[in-house]
Amino acid sequence: MNYNAYESNTTYGGGGGGGFMAEGSQNSPSGQQPKHETLRPVTIKQVIDGTYDNDSLKIDGATASHLCLVGQIRSIAVQATNITYKIDDGTGSIEVKLWKDTDFDPDQGPTAGLVEGAYCRVWGKPNNYNNKAYVLSNVIRPIVDKNEVSYHLLNATAVHLYYTRGPLNGSRGAATNRGQQQTDANYGGETMSGYSAVTKQVYQFLRSTKQTNEGLHQQEIAARLGLDPAQVAKAGDELLSGGAIYTTVDDQTWAIMEEM
Amino acid sequence: MDYPQTPRILAPHLQAFQHKTVRMIGRVVELRGETAVIDAGGTVDVILNRDSHLAPGHAVEIIGKVDGNLSLKVQAATDLGTDIDFNAIHAVVEATHRHKEIFYDG
Numbered sequence: 001m002n003y004n005a006y007e008s009n010t011t012y013g014g015g016g017g018g019g020f021m022a023e024g025s026q027n028s029p030s031g032q033q034p035k036h037e038t039l040r041p042v043t044i045k046q047v048i049d050g051t052y053d054n055d056s057l058k059i060d061g062a063t064a065s066h067l068c069l070v071g072q073i074r075s076i077a078v079q080a081t082n083i084t085y086k087i088d089d090g091t092g093s094i095e096v097k098l099w100k101d102t103d104f105d106p107d108q109g110p111t112a113g114l115v116e117g118a119y120c121r122v123w124g125k126p127n128n129y130n131n132k133a134y135v136l137s138n139v140i141r142p143i144v145d146k147n148e149v150s151y152h153l154l155n156a157t158a159v160h161l162y163y164t165r166g167p168l169n170g171s172r173g174a175a176t177n178r179g180q181q182q183t184d185a186n187y188g189g190e191t192m193s194g195y196s197a198v199t200k201q202v203y204q205f206l207r208s209t210k211q212t213n214e215g216l217h218q219q220e221i222a223a224r225l226g227l228d229p230a231q232v233a234k235a236g237d238e239l240l241s242g243g244a245i246y247t248t249v250d251d252q253t254w255a256i257m258e259e260m
Numbered sequence: 261m262d263y264p265q266t267p268r269i270l271a272p273h274l275q276a277f278q279h280k281t282v283r284m285i286g287r288v289v290e291l292r293g294e295t296a297v298i299d300a301g302g303t304v305d306v307i308l309n310r311d312s313h314l315a316p317g318h319a320v321e322i323i324g325k326v327d328g329n330l331s332l333k334v335q336a337a338t339d340l341g342t343d344i345d346f347n348a349i350h351a352v353v354e355a356t357h358r359h360k361e362i363f364y365d366g
Contacts, residue, residue, distance in 0.1 A: 045362055088263040090265065091265060091363050091364060093263040117336075117338065119338075145343070146341065147345050150349055150351070150352045153355065154355060156362065157359055160359065160362050161359065
């Protein structure tokens with residue numbers, strides 16, 4: 001079988017593997033670990049109740065490096081270097097500091113419409129001074145469609161439940177995690193339906209066989225399973241187009257696509 | 261100054277939140293001068309203050325105190341217009357009480 005049609009996939013697969021390594025080396029000059037950055041929707045109560053560990057805020061045990069929150073502006077204080085908004089979302093209130101440019105005019109540009117009583121959405125970093133939480137903001141914008149308030153609160157609830165109870169049952173992520181934790185007998189049973197018996201056999205072999213990052217070559221799979229190479233090629237074709245595996249060093253070398 | 265927590269509730273929760281400050285979104289059904297009636301999963305009598313400007317048919321968010329007669333005494337009212345999805349409002353109230361750890365103390 002000719003795999004030339006998959007040339008672009010090869011680049012993608014190889015780049016994906018290499019990209020991950022490159023990320024580490026890009027950061028290595030400073031000697032720092034790559035930082036895990038998140039942007040999390042939260043209620044103000046969650047920010048106030050969160051714990052600080054080495055200056056980073058943890059909510060439900062997960063580091064929240066950036067936040068977004070939605071609330072009503074209760075007061076506005078224009079300072080020399082920033083504007084401090086007191087934001088109230090019904091779950092608590094918190095100070096949000098927005099740095100201002102030298103040519104700042106509160107009635108022009110993005111801060112126009114940020115008046116007392118108005119609902120707004122805030123993006124920023126959580127901070128803590130004398131055990132008082134506040135947010136250093138990059139962007140604040142007024143909320144036009146008030147349904148965004150409901151949306152944000154439900155979004156914050158969903159993310160909270162994700163961190164406290166895990167992903168929803170029946171989602172692909174949950175199914176795969178279960179599969180990985182348990183024995184091979186249970187691997188991806190839900191996701192593999194629709195594939196032929198040979199394809200399933202190849203997938204299971206790829207999944208259960210010790211291998212390097214490069215995965216396994218088509219010929220090796222065929223030899224060790226005692227299958228016709230053409231059958232294995234066909235199985236690989238199906239698995240590639242289904243997104244279950246990806247090509248690594250060449251079109252005939254495959255590795256399992258792991259879901260995060 | 262810190263602002264008190266104002267749990268989001270609907271008409272059926274009034275009894276449980278008597279004498280507490282709450283937040284309620286409803287549709288304005290009737291205006292009677294110094295009082296009003298809103299529909300928030302059931303009708304609720306609202307005692308207005310001088311600054312409340314309610315419009316019939318509009319959604320309104322009220323921050324207020326539940327009194328002994330289960331009326332809502334307005335401290336602040338925000339007009340939310342006519343495009344509010346009340347199913348989402350009800351879902352938020354349900355989430356508030358089911359997962360109150362991220363919404364209110366007590």
